[in-house]
Amino acid sequence: MKKAARQDSRTVLDFDNISFSYAGEPTIENVSFAVQKGDFLGIIGPNGAGKSTLFKIALGLEKPTSGSVKLFGKKQADFSDWHRIGFVPQKVQFDPNFPASVFEVAAMGLAQKPGLLMLSDEQKCAVKEALHEVGLENQADKRIGELSGGQMQRAFLGRALVAKPDLLLLDEPTTGIDSQQQEKFCCLLERLNKAGITIVIISHDLTFMSYLVNKVICLNRRVFFCGHPKDISKSGALPKAYGHAVHAITHDHEHGA
Amino acid sequence: MLELFSYTFIQNAFFAGTIVAVICAVLGLFIVLRKLSFMTDGIAHASLAGIAAAIALKADVLLVTGTVAFLAALGINRIREKMKISGDAAIGLLLPVGLATGIVLLSLAHVTSVDLMSYLFGSILAITSSDLQFIVIFGAIVLVAVAVLRKQMFYIAFDEDSAKASGLPVSAINYVFFGLVGITVVLALRVAGIMLVSALMIIPPLSALQLKKDFTTTLVLSAAFGILSVWVGIIASYYLGVATGAAIALSSFALFLAASAAKRLKL
Ligand SMILES: Nc1ncnc2c1ncn2[C@@H]1O[C@H](COP(=O)(O)OP(=O)(O)OP(=O)(O)O)[C@@H](O)[C@H]1O
Numbered sequence: 168m169k170k171a172a173r174q175d176s177r178t179v180l181d182f183d184n185i186s187f188s189y190a191g192e193p194t195i196e197n198v199s200f201a202v203q204k205g206d207f208l209g210i211i212g213p214n215g216a217g218k219s220t221l222f223k224i225a226l227g228l229e230k231p232t233s234g235s236v237k238l239f240g241k242k243q244a245d246f247s248d249w250h251r252i253g254f255v256p257q258k259v260q261f262d263p264n265f266p267a268s269v270f271e272v273a274a275m276g277l278a279q280k281p282g283l284l285m286l287s288d289e290q291k292c293a294v295k296e297a298l299h300e301v302g303l304e305n306q307a308d309k310r311i312g313e314l315s316g317g318q319m320q321r322a323f324l325g326r327a328l329v330a331k332p333d334l335l336l337l338d339e340p341t342t343g344i345d346s347q348q349q350e351k352f353c354c355l356l357e358r359l360n361k362a363g364i365t366i367v368i369i370s371h372d373l374t375f376m377s378y379l380v381n382k383v384i385c386l387n388r389r390v391f392f393c394g395h396p397k398d399i400s401k402s403g404a405l406p407k408a409y410g411h412a413v414h415a416i417t418h419d420h421e422h423g424a
Numbered sequence: 425m426l427e428l429f430s431y432t433f434i435q436n437a438f439f440a441g442t443i444v445a446v447i448c449a450v451l452g453l454f455i456v457l458r459k460l461s462f463m464t465d466g467i468a469h470a471s472l473a474g475i476a477a478a479i480a481l482k483a484d485v486l487l488v489t490g491t492v493a494f495l496a497a498l499g500i501n502r503i504r505e506k507m508k509i510s511g512d513a514a515i516g517l518l519l520p521v522g523l524a525t526g527i528v529l530l531s532l533a534h535v536t537s538v539d540l541m542s543y544l545f546g547s548i549l550a551i552t553s554s555d556l557q558f559i560v561i562f563g564a565i566v567l568v569a570v571a572v573l574r575k576q577m578f579y580i581a582f583d584e585d586s587a588k589a590s591g592l593p594v595s596a597i598n599y600v601f602f603g604l605v606g607i608t609v610v611l612a613l614r615v616a617g618i619m620l621v622s623a624l625m626i627i628p629p630l631s632a633l634q635l636k637k638d639f640t641t642t643l644v645l646s647a648a649f650g651i652l653s654v655w656v657g658i659i660a661s662y663y664l665g666v667a668t669g670a671a672i673a674l675s676s677f678a679l680f681l682a683a684s685a686a687k688r689l690k691l
Pocket residue numbers: 189194212213214215216217218219220221257
């Protein structure tokens with residue numbers, strides 16, 4: 168992709184030649200891509216490919232060893248409009264006995280905004296609306312630890328939606344969600360995307376992805392494919408990206424799939 | 425009963441005790457949820473160095489101890505953050521240093537054990553009006569800070585990583601939080617003493633947590649349990665003639681038992 172094309176004002180997220188290593192072990196090498204406003208981008212790749220790490224770099228939780236990230240045209244370090252980004256991590260580490268209702272967890276999404284003491288009526292409405300979107304409006308008063316795994320996942324999506332973000336970063340949000348909810352979930356994401364929210368989703372579910380997204384990136388340390396999902400199989404990138412890792416991780420299995 | 429309240433020292437005790445109970449229980453809930461309960465004891469022990477220095481230098485005890493505790497709390501946070509040592513281990517690192525410095529200073533200054541007793545076990549009935557001023561001013565600072573940062577501290581206590589990912593200035597808020605804990609421990613020292621600080625900071629939140637409510641309710645309940653233990657403790661100590669700090673600690677524990685029983689019986 169040409170530099171000029173990535174620099175226009177519609178660029179929401181821009182990775183420019185990013186490399187990163189954990190304790191000297193290269194995890195990401197020379198990754199460049201850009202996400203434009205309105206994009207629905209899927210990231211696929213085997214376990215340990217560096218997908219989650221890429222999100223951590225975008226959010227400033229890890230510093231790349233080289234290259235630069237821009238959010239909404241601003242350098243990562245200078246970015247401050249955090250309410251414009253909603254993030255659902257792959258796994259939220261929390262104490263299941265934590266005294267927080269589902270409503271309070273969703274309201275955490277408003278913590279970056281000023282308006283400190285109590286939630287305003289408008290904010291309460293926003294929280295209720297977000298819980299309604301993820302189908303948890305009837306569980307609002309339950310404690311978060313009392314939800315099922317899939318419901319928790321949806322509560323965290325609600326938390327990411329509550330500040331009405333322009334960009335959603337979803338790290339395997341559908342793990343543990345049943346097929347009925349998954350369908351609803353797809354519809355929700357489609358609807359949000361149509362409403363102008365840019366979405367980047369990490370998932371292992373290729374069919375799910377090809378049906379939803381308009382652009383896919385296949386990652387395993389470096390970018391193996393970047394383009395329309397219909398082109399991915401004939402590009403031959405999948406066996407290259409997956410074959411390697413499958414080979415490296417499981418020696419005693421023959422590598423099909 | 426009413427004659428009790430005609431004494432100025434009892435009025436002072438109730439007033440100071442109530443303020444301290446509230447800030448201890450409120451900050452204590454965040455401490456318990458962040459699994460840093462050991463910290464209150466750590467800072468309390470470390471502040472013995474401050475008490476010793478103040479007695480030796482004939483300086484204002486609350487002021488000197490407050491500074492020491494404040495710095496100890498910030499130090500614990502810095503060690504935790506920069507050296508990637510877990511919170512409880514960082515406390516374990518500083519606690520003996522503070523305690524040992526205190527003991528060395530005390531033996532150099534030839535302080536008698538009588539002076540020390542009130543700091544080890546608290547002396548709420550001996551609170552002076554300058555103590556009271558100190559407690560009111562710093563109590564107000566702590567309460568305002570918690571009110572302002574409540575949502576952010578709640579998010580961080582729930583899940584520090586997500587809080588960071590959502591762009592909150594987690595590191596800065598942590599320094600403020602640990603600083604507030606330092607101040608609060610010193611205020612609690614005056615009421616409960618070094619040995620019994622956790623009766624004010626840890627037990628009321630634990631009692632509130634027994635009832636398994638949402639966060640806002642738990643916070644209010646925690647403060648209520650704290651206030652109640654201080655009131656019951658002062659009254660019991662007056663009529664039974666026992667040490668106030670100990671009476672507060674025991675009533676706090678009795679309330680904890682009551683709360684767990686209430687939950688079990690689904691009252
Ligand atoms: N905190 C960490 N410290 C050291 N190494 C790490 C850390 N987190 C991840 N790694 C390593 O970095 C590599 C990429 O991890 P990452 O979590 O980004 O993979 P992923 O593509 O999200 O995988 P998955 O599909 O399993 O979620 C892995 O090899 C992993 O072992």
